Amino acid sequence: MTFVHQHVWGWQIATYLFLGGLGGATFAISAILHLFEGCDRKMLSVAVLSSIGFLVLGTVFLLADMLQPLKAAYALTNPNSWIFWGVIFINFYFLAAIVYVIPLLEEWPKLLPIIQKIPAPLLSLLERFNRLAALGGSAAGFLIAIYTGLLISAAPAISFWNTPALPLLFVISGFSTGAAYLLLLSTFSKKETAWKISEKLEQLDAVLIVSELIILGAYFNFALFLPTGARESAQYLFNSPVFIIGFFIAGLLIPLAIETYGIFFSGHSKKSNSLLAFASALVLIGGYLLRFFVLSAGLYQYPW
Amino acid sequence: MARYGMVIDMRTCVGCQACMVACTTENQTPFWSDKFRTHVEDKEQGNYPDVHRVMLPRLCMHCENTPCLSACPTGATYKTKDGIVLVNYDRCIGCYACCIACPYDARYPYESDDVNRERELYGSNATHEVPHVDKCTFCQHRISLHTEPACVSTCPTHTRIFGDLDDPASEVHKIATSGKAAALNQGLGTSPKVFYIPS
């Protein structure tokens, strides 16, 4: 029995997985908040545009890692493959997000001349489907976030990945990075509505971090008690200072402490604004490190 | 319709690696990048003082339940009616999903540098024209001419035995059904078609 590090998927794919989860979750959280809470449309348009940007960039990283990116359309052939579904989810997401964001762009005076070029019937159609696009795009965003975990869990010989705990971990972590990104955005806005929303986001992110900690506990518990490659992988991660300090302490515990302080002790006062921005940035860096390290801890268990 | 498979007799392999060389020349695999379709693993077995070396030749197991095929989004990986798992070079986008899914380290990327090097070495006879993920084909081009795979014909110790697992008269069928030989990592449920007689 030998354990060998996989080396076919490196930081480029980690970036793709990170941006996929971040983009999908950013859209889902902002559209849902919009539907149920109402919010600052300007900020919302920035959030949705950046979520589109994250997914475009993520796709670029995926394509750049391929041997033949120009033939990528062939990926729509085999529905048994997760990549097939990833392509479907991402394209569906792009469609919904674009339909959703165009009416929002009217908030930007500079963009108004461009928006006005769109024929009025089309524009009113887009507005009519706004709620549907918000819901459809959120569902697609959620599916993208979970797909990033499903993609790598389809590896029978990499037992650290081949578990349903991984998609769960990635989806929770993806939503936590999405909430953190929106929180970061809201700290830049001077409007009262943005400030109210940021309180919600702070609570959401704290809840997500706590859930992530629980899943991590279960995940490592499973990995450490099986005499397989999963145990080797878990030990590898425990012995990686950047994983422990960068992801676990700086990317989870410190932001959780800051957010808990904000929620319970400072009554979400504006003084904690820069502290909140700092916590959000940490969550984002932690989210990237998680994916990078999970990929590099992928160990094949070979029978020789 | 056949169901091709291989038996590898670990009692007789001497680790000469002639199979690796034969495969490399037959299939123009990129030895210059240290990538091969078949390897001979040199293992230590047992605990001190009862330790011995064993040779374990390995290749694509042409799994019956084929994780690489399920993972391949493009349909580039496919199975012939004779159960041989192949890659259509022109359809492969090189996403590596198959490499991640394969439990037997049977695949490697034939990168554009490798394609160029191959062209330098083999000129117009080069067979890998575009970058793709590459793997053992059981020398399908030879089977169709009723010849054995290159590694099998080359092996000086008759360690590799090839044939139709469904043909009751074949040597592979007899050994595979005798209980003397077993597939590797059966717990994964891949149902490999390469069987090993332990040393």
Ligand code: SF4
């Ligand atoms: S050994 Fe690997 S490449 Fe060969 S059929 Fe099985 S999974 Fe596919």
Ligand code: SF4
């Ligand atoms: S690398 Fe090629 S053969 Fe492998 S999964 Fe991707 S498209 Fe299929």
